[in-house]
Amino acid sequence: MGRVQIDEATKLKRSIFAFGLTAWMMLICFGYYYKAVVCGSTHLMGLRSVCFTIVHGVDLNHWFETLIYVPVIWLALYQVHRIVFARSEAELANDPRHRMKSLVGSFAIAMWLYGAGIHITNLVEIWAREHNNVSSGTVYELVYFLDETFSHYFQFIAFFFAIGWFICHDRLGRTEGARFALFMGLAHGVERAVGTIEGSSAHLLLPLVAWIALACWWRLRRYQGRWRDAWSDYFFRYGVGFSLSAPLAQGLYYLLFGGFVQPSEMGSDAVWVFVFTLTYMVILASFFLILDARLKGQPAK
Numbered sequence: 001m002g003r004v005q006i007d008e009a010t011k012l013k014r015s016i017f018a019f020g021l022t023a024w025m026m027l028i029c030f031g032y033y034y035k036a037v038v039c040g041s042t043h044l045m046g047l048r049s050v051c052f053t054i055v056h057g058v059d060l061n062h063w064f065e066t067l068i069y070v071p072v073i074w075l076a077l078y079q080v081h082r083i084v085f086a087r088s089e090a091e092l093a094n095d096p097r098h099r100m101k102s103l104v105g106s107f108a109i110a111m112w113l114y115g116a117g118i119h120i121t122n123l124v125e126i127w128a129r130e131h132n133n134v135s136s137g138t139v140y141e142l143v144y145f146l147d148e149t150f151s152h153y154f155q156f157i158a159f160f161f162a163i164g165w166f167i168c169h170d171r172l173g174r175t176e177g178a179r180f181a182l183f184m185g186l187a188h189g190v191e192r193a194v195g196t197i198e199g200s201s202a203h204l205l206l207p208l209v210a211w212i213a214l215a216c217w218w219r220l221r222r223y224q225g226r227w228r229d230a231w232s233d234y235f236f237r238y239g240v241g242f243s244l245s246a247p248l249a250q251g252l253y254y255l256l257f258g259g260f261v262q263p264s265e266m267g268s269d270a271v272w273v274f275v276f277t278l279t280y281m282v283i284l285a286s287f288f289l290i291l292d293a294r295l296k297g298q299p300a301k
Contacts, residue, residue, distance in 0.1 A: 020079065020083060024077075024080050025080060025181070027076040028073060028188075029187055029188035031069060031072065031076070032191060034069070035198075039052075063123075066120055070113070077112065078109060081102070081105050081106060085098070085102040085169070104165060108158050108162035108165060109162050111158035112155055112158035112159045115153075115154030116151070116155055118146055119155065124143050125148075128140060152201045156196070160211060160212065164214070164239075165215070166235060167216060167218075167235045168218050172222055172233070178232055181237045181238040181241075182292065184238055185243075185245065186244075186285055189242040189244070189245025189248075190246070190277055191277075193249035194263065196250075197250070197262060200262070208246075209243050209247050213239070215239055216236055216240055223236075256272075257273070
């Protein structure tokens with residue numbers, strides 16, 4: 001079977017979509033790095049005012065997370081969903097299965113936003129604990145549970161279900177920007193490995209990775225097992241990068257730091273988490289660049 005010829009207008013449209021997809025995926029993958037880059041580094045330099053100035057009982061870091069980070073990530077997820085499930089109204093009218101897949105993706109994003117909304121109780125919990133010496137009682141324990149347990153589970157599960165859903169159902173042959181997608185998968189993997197530790201939810205990482213790996217397997221099946229074609233694919237590369245990076249990073253973290261110690265509890269030693277993350281990324285990215293040269297294939301036929 002010969003390769004399908006793609007006209008110039010379609011190539012241009014795909015390039016524009018690839019640029020937009022990569023920009024929104026960068027926000028999804030790197031958005032939470034502000035905690036380490038801005039708050040962590042400035043704190044170690046003694047500039048606590050950048051993230052830890054108290055405004056109405058809560059530090060700027062948590063105000064930023066609530067009022068800016070969550071809306072921006074919601075917008076990014078929505079835009080990626082729009083790109084993945086982009087179809088004309090006429091096409092959608094004749095494809096109820098595609099409409100249902102799009103609806104499931106939208107529901108997952110809505111559930112992540114709902115979980116993030118529950119996490120706003122974090123503001124109440126911080127204010128009560130740090131400024132009113134409240135650390136027990138029925139109401140406090142309920143707020144703490146909603147913030148530190150329920151909302152974390154809800155957010156992680158809904159967020160990565162949406163990402164896995166994109167991997168499963170994006171169109172085949174999206175090869176534009178695939179090399180950078182691999183890098184984003186690697187970087188997102190180490191960020192979530194450390195992020196789940198910081199959120200006291202390290203045990204959640206492996207089920208999330210299993211789901212992303214399963215989504216990659218499903219996408220490989222859509223390529224009829226043609227590894228080289230799949231390896232050229234944008235979301236397949238992202239998923240493989242994430243699936244390998246995240247558990248390896250968490251395992252190394254456990255060995256190097258003597259357990260799943262939260263970076264926020266390390267004080268000045270937290271700088272070594274930054275060093276670990278940077279070194280890990282350089283080594284892993286270099287390895288995959290070499291691997292890419294050997295496995296690089298052609299777009300799907």
